[in-house]
Amino acid sequence: MLEIEQILRILPHRYPFLLVDKVLDLEKGKSIVAIKNVTYNESFFQGHFPEYKVMPGVLVVEAMAQAGGILLFHSVPDPQGKLVFFSKIDNMKFRKPVVPGDQLRLDVELLRLKSRFCHMKAKASVQEETVAEGDIMAFLVDLEELNE
Numbered sequence: 001m002l003e004i005e006q007i008l009r010i011l012p013h014r015y016p017f018l019l020v021d022k023v024l025d026l027e028k029g030k031s032i033v034a035i036k037n038v039t040y041n042e043s044f045f046q047g048h049f050p051e052y053k054v055m056p057g058v059l060v061v062e063a064m065a066q067a068g069g070i071l072l073f074h075s076v077p078d079p080q081g082k083l084v085f086f087s088k089i090d091n092m093k094f095r096k097p098v099v100p101g102d103q104l105r106l107d108v109e110l111l112r113l114k115s116r117f118c119h120m121k122a123k124a125s126v127q128e129e130t131v132a133e134g135d136i137m138a139f140l141v142d143l144e145e146l147n148e
Contacts, residue, residue: 019063034067042098055098066124092134
């Protein structure tokens, strides 16, 4: 299990864009289960939608991707020298809105990791009910390449 301080050492994201609060389970090279506690005071609720507060679907996908980033960090050699970037989102389906008070469970499975590219199957759920699911593809970049 990883707490927020450990997550902050892995992910480059910070408030208000850090969307993983805790990791419940992690199997290197295989899967991760993480949590995002959705609170009423999230900044995005001010404008999406003020009368009926709904977490934007793109942020649900981002939360799944951040969980996937933590999984990749624990699945590749020299992870401190790398960043993970989205390359593709496929077959994403949104089944139910996420609202303040929900605890978003993020299940991500690493299907393929080849060279710098990976394919992950991701699912977000609230109280065991799927709210979003789909495929996320990402690629790893050496930090040295970004600084050239």
